[in-house]
Amino acid sequence: MAENQNHITRRDFIRGTVGATIGASILGANWKDGLTMPGRSSLVTIVRDKAVMDASLKVDAAILKNMLAQTVMQVTGAKTAKEAWLKLFKPDDIIGLVPTPHLNPTHDELVDAVKEALIAAGIPSSRIQMAQGGPEKPKACTALIALPGLKAHWLTGLGTVLKNYIMYSGNPSHYHGEDNAKLGEIWNYPFVKGKTRLILVDALYPLCDKGPQPDPRYKWQYKGLIAGTDPVAVETVCLKIITEKRKALRGEPWPLSPPPLCVEAADKVYGLGTSKMEEIKIQHSGWSEELLVG
Secondary structure (H helix, E strand, O other): OOHHHHHOOHHHHHHOHHHHHHHHHHHHHHOOOOOOOOOOOEEEEEEEOOOOEOOOOOEOHHHHHHHHHHHHHHHHOOOOHHHHHHHHOOOOOOEEEEEOOOOOOOOHHHHHHHHHHHHHOOOOHHHEEEOOOOOHHHHOOOEEEEEOEEEEEOOOEEOOOHHHHHHHHOOHHHHOHHHHHHOHHHHOOOOOOOOEEEEEEEEEEEEOOOOOOOOHHHEOOOOEEEEEOOHHHHHHHHHHHHHHHHHHHHOOOOOOOOOOOHHHHHHHOOOOOOOOHHHEEEEEEEOOOOOOOO
């Protein structure tokens, strides 16, 4: 790879020439042309509440529970939270919760709220498991909820939705650097494919630069939940928010490095969903200041 590819912007990647070059070299002949598929559309919801977190970063659990209920109702179109959860899961499912453990961990309050909501909907607590870890975790589940924290990452550029299952590969280093383009293949492993019923991103206090140690200068109180059933669409919206925040901090474009090739590849190579903003319907409710996405 040429040295300057470490500074490729996502716009360059989408234009085609760069994407084709990287796609061919990393992914081989399976790289597709990325033409918009007719009729594709994905819903991504953003629910925010200015009062969910105070100045000391303490989360108001009651407000968060209300945000969660609103989120699942918007994602499913259901009239009640219970109905929404039961559209996504059945009482005989074994549901694995997959939070982010490192760098910008998923808030415990959100994990607890999801557990409580599932139990209130009629899912036995014995059928709810923590499923972050190696391949044995998803193998034990019939359904998964991806619960990543919104963050950039020094090894994959973006460390939110697609990277959240990296430990399921059994070989996470295989997906670092520009090889992050291959992250989508994990979602197609037989013991993972089709099990993710909900992607619920903890965007309460995101990290827009990559670590390896979180720098408080690059964390901010977004106070939101971002959700959907299309992992690529949700990741695309997350990337937009991170990109716009980085641009606002620098006053000019500040590309992620390594470039998050995984987002486009998850669409064009692995067929996991749409990475095109024009194919994504964003439904926002609540606090709108610095939404960072149209």
